[in-house]
Amino acid sequence: MNNNIFRDMRAQMKPSAEALSRLEAALEAEPVADKVPGAVSAAAAETAAGPPPASNPAVAPSPASGSGAARTTGSSRGPNRRSRRLAIYLSAAAAFALVLIAGGSVLLSGLPFGGPKPLDGLDFSDSPSLVAQAGAVRAPADYEELYGILEEAYTARGGFYGNGVMEIASAEDAVASGAAVSDAAAGQSTAPSEDVDVPTVTPTATEEADTAAAPEAVAPGTSVAADSDYSETNTQVKGIDEADIVKTDGTHIYALTQNELAIFKADGPNTVEVSRTQLASQTDYSTGSSPREMYLVDDMLTVVIDYYHYGTVDEPYLEDASSSSSSSEGAAEGDAATSQIAPAVSEETLETRLAFYDVSDPTAPTLITQFAQSGNYRNSRVYDGTLYLISSYYLYAGMDSEDPGSFVPLIGEGEARACIAVEDIRIMPEVQQPHYTIITSYDIVGQERLDQKTVLGEAGTVYMSYDNLYLASSIYTDEVSNLYEDSVYTIEEHTTKNSTQIIRVGVAAGALDVAAQCVIDGMLLNQFSLDEYEGNLRIALTLNNSGYRILRDISHNVESYQYDFENPPQTNALYVLSPSLTVLGAIEGLAEDERIYSVRFTGSVGYMVTYRQMDPLFALDLSDPANPQVLSELKIPGFSAYLHPFGEGRLLGLGYDADGARTDGMKLSMFDVSDPFAVSELYAESAEAYDSEALYNHKAVLADAERNIIGFYGYGDSGGGRYYVYRYDDAGGFELRGALTLSTEYGYEIRGLFIGEYLYVLSGDALDVFALEDLGTVASVPISHPDEDGGFGKVMPMAVPEQP
Template sequence: MKKKVLAAGLLTTAILLTSAFTPVSTNAGQETIVKLEGQPITFASQPRMIDGVLMASVSDLANALEMEVTWNDAERVAVVTRNGYELKLPVHTDHAYVNGQATTMKGTTQIVDDSLYVPLRFFMESADQIVRWDSATSSVSITKPADSLPVVGTYDHLVTLLTQNESKGIVVNSLMGTSAIAKSSTTSSAPAVAGSAGVAVQDSARSVAPEYSGTNVQVQGVDESDVVKSDGTYIYTVNKQRIVVTQAYPADQMKVLSILDFPKTQNTQFQPSEIYVDDKHLIVLGQSYQNFKPVPYNEAASSSTSVGITGKRMISPIRSQATTKVMVYDLTDRSNLKLVKDAELEGNYISSRKIGSSLYFIANKYVNYYQYRELTDMEGMKKELAPSYRDSSAGDSFTSVPLDRIYYLPKALEPNYVLIGGMNLDHLSETMNVTSYLGSGQNVYASEENLYVAATKYEEQQQETILYQFGLNNGKAVYQHTGKVPGHLLNQFAMDEHNGYLRLATTTGEIWRTDEGTSKNHVYILDKSLKEVGSILNIAPGERIYSTRFMGDRAYMVTFKNTDPLFVLDLKQPAQPKLLGALKIPGYSNYLHPYDENHIIGFGKDTIEVENKSVAGSQSIAYYQGMKVALFDVSDVNNPKEKFTEIIGDRGTDSELLYNHRALLFSKERNLLSFPVTVMKIDPNLATSNPKNVASAYGSFAFQGAYVYNLDLEKGFQLRGGISHLSKEELQKAGQHFYAGDKQVERVLYIGDTLYTISNGFIKANDLTTLEEKNTVAIP
């Protein structure tokens, strides 16, 4: 029996008469101001804090959103509805049902002063409202998404969306390409440190842990996953499809504590790729594969564009489902790690970020509509075309995302689903939030408040980057705005959010063209609604961006063709950005890292420019040489200078740092700079006997390991030495292209006065001052 309830009193009277629950006694405390679209909500029953959660009357919240509330006597639940939306709220539970889907709330429905109370944030966010808390004024601001994305809605509409781009000939880069997430840049001069001394810990070894280095992230405050993490006492590594936990501090007691294996079965396997560590948990992210039994398909349909044609049935081969999997382990006993939660998103792992206790991870699922349309089971086909997810908090089975809860990105439409999962690591019993979008993107960027999906679209030989903005709130991403800029982005460092503005660096055109279609580089500044407010256009025609770094009110850009121009840009006035100065030097920088507000470090390659006689007009060509590290002085923004340089090896020398910033260890306070490098050197006799070929000649293997430098503004780069996991005999026997294998150093970090280098085969501890070896542990 259902009765429509028009007032809070009627609803609560029905509940009290049909349940054995008693009202909860609470203190009203300070009155909280709640505003909807800037206007205060009038409450018949005032919101109040219950067990640390802001709760409000169901009837008051429903009235504010012009929803209807009914009471279901049989199920003892309040039902909130509007335009096809339905929220079921059972009494005295932390579970609710949004459009039939079970969801965990932070908080429990309560009966307070004759009214049914529900967590305010959950109620509003389940209705797609954006909720923000202002601790300074003890107020809540609720707003509708500034814009809205269209909904897939039905199977027929999905089929239309999946096939329409083929006829238009539009190509959009997939999330399977480069992608990253990063927090906005600030003027911070040092990389973020994931941990430090003085943190409350559970074991005595960690209680005395000294200062230690963390992962080098784009900006302090947002952690990035990596293959190596440390908490100041232990080192955690992704090691040949395993997770190895090593007690690293103190160095003389270093030992492997435990190894976490992921056994393969006939039908499933898990491949870890990156990890996070905090005081309580080890979080492992990676790719999971599960094989399915053969499924029938329609042979006749394979030659027809229609769906549902009956005919001879065949059996398709065994297929595999790829999922992005997150596994959370309790760190109470590091010698015996306990799995406390795991969750999966269907699709390939793209990237992730950890902001406080909120973990965000992103997957991309390719939709092969032409394969699925051969299925004779229409209901099965609909299920196959919808993305799915699983959370151990809700059980072992996968849940399909309903088509009426899937949005699509109309300007970046492609047969892919972008799935964003979020979980609160402080409340692992809650099910993760999942949002799904039909479309694609090339780069993903996140600040503390917003996430941006950027898709570069190529149409009629023109490049355009479409931007989709999502608000982040406790593990949930809610769509807000769409914007666009000409050109394509290089990587995560080409985007930055600062003081409410999004800044981007793009390249248009092609570097090989000499007409009006030649490459040009630009910087755009967008407001909160992703509308353009300022720009600097046509920087370095004929070249392309190799690296960008936004630092507060400035930006630094490196372009390259034959020489390396470093541009300094003033972005203090978003509507009137200015190009201040440029420095042209040989070589280029792949990665720029702040030293302080007036100095920046560039990591890249040196080059030699030679005449190209085979091309009419005697154009020159630049051959890259050894690795180049430069310290730029931008004190005079109109005249930047290359203050110090360091050239490492010859042509063929390489470092992971050139394409992965997380490989860098830098501490300005300790004058410390270190990174893994493979050094190649040319035989000195070659330079003497055949100097014309030196520019294009590759060197032979000379070293693999970590180079360690002192760096200051007086003496520049001072090489203190190299730490290798290869023996002297192995180095002596190395040929021209030696492969270090499990002894290849991948990361460098410090704990106290000890420098640690990590490879798949060893962890080596060296004195940070003298570089003398303290201890080495072999990883079995």
């Protein structure tokens, strides 16, 4: 399916105004709930007390799209390119509106009234501007101080339930981890087997020098191992590995398949599965784990595993619902398992675990040890034998000032857990959020933890250079900028803004140093928006400060929203930041009214694709950090969602073709970037596929210039998914070598890799092997799943009853 369709559809599925007022009336008619006195009216009072939406950044409304923008973009039919973000804005904007409505007539007391202003034209004189602020990062003196900070953050938080914006903006993150959702589930963490009330972790942090021997800067994007003939996970930075569901060492292929590790001997037509290892399990509905991604370093396979345990389960809603309803037979059929899980819990543990398996004998992987840290898995990297693991930990279960275990993340090996030492915790100067990002480093070969640091903040997007780990998160603000009366209306003007917090963590052979942070206007696309070069960080941002106003006629109890812009005013910028994250240089005002769709940096040059109707590819000269410049701008139809250096002077773009209204499919572009002053599109090839994971997850891309292979799995118009293999040369352009049919007809998380003369494509159901020479199928090794049809082996009849 084309995800754009779903996003566009999602934006339309909203309750009508009548439905809302009906609900509102019904709620008013309700007696005030006992458990939480006056939930509704209390909220109204809160609302009245101040400009509440401003303190609710995580909800991320962009009301400009509330009824105008999204509809407008959608009305032209065809895939809604902008809808990924707009859809989020839309629902959030609606949410925001309702809070205000509930606030009702008391809303305006206590707010300052400004003078009347003409209705047209909000004041955006402070439109996109550079507001990077660097600030000192420090450790709290003790747990007590930390507790106070958390308490304050909780109190101040209108709704800091995760910084959803960035995760959603980055589809990769949204699908793979989704902080706003899954991480928010983290609650009070308790040790699985013992209560830890005294912090016992010995910090191993040392004040490292900021001088890790950085290798020569290398052009990223080559996915071939230096000394062997097989492909590796497509990563952003050469030499810095990123976790994935498939890894190979050239002789064996390791695959995470459901809850198991399957190992194959890769031998062309004679490829066989040599072992299967259960990695995770679900003991009951409230406890379970599932493997996420893995690394392979020498003979050590490290698997990142999500573990969760919910303490007690509340009475399911189903019980009293069916007793009070006449339609209990409906409840009896189907979905029984689902309905039993009323997800009310009083205690829970969410951990990210790191399991080390010795795979020197691939037929018998052996678990060596397992580490754990609080929170949901966020991201990881491996560089030079050291693994960096990042998790997000939210405090939801309440805090007890006497018990650090209730508000400090836990860390441990095996079954032991201990609180992170106070000297390993860092507080950010500006943004106080009641949740943690936990970073740990491990020596893979020695299977030991080297260091750990915890910051109060979020890591929506992670980028790692050879010397630093950068954590970026999005901050949304909505402020009442003006309030006045005009005729019968009370008018409230709001301005909204997205900004990004960046935290730099120095990594020197595993030692972690939380070195600097800043907050800068604008929002990131994904990890490729960040790049370090000669010690400075380059960052590409889309700025979309916006605004709207609410017209309220109290006497008639009506209010309406007015958006000044069909589309929020957008512009794009590139900043060069120093190691202390102060701004050295900037290019601002790029591509007005468009936004960034892909970014790639190679050395002193950066490429940026923005899009609205046409696809401008900008080439940026970043050799002088204080004076970055636009070298050239190329406008072509469609846009590239992923850019990949493909040999000398060539840049491969994978994206969408903008021609055609409804089913414009994928497009491959080859750019000539040998002269950055005159970038050109050498060839463009429309692909049969209309959608592919490759467009939002670079790990799904197989691209190797030396072997001249471009591979990705896509969904084609002729039915079913195919693995598409292209080659490219300057004389003839792209050539589709094959649209390979896999053993799985409709797959997801499909990975292709090559070893020697064979292409291996792993889907959930099989490992299919093709000869690279002619792409003929030489083998297909099925992967059976014992529990394929249900969580606990039971298949419930779920068919929708036939219509009469």
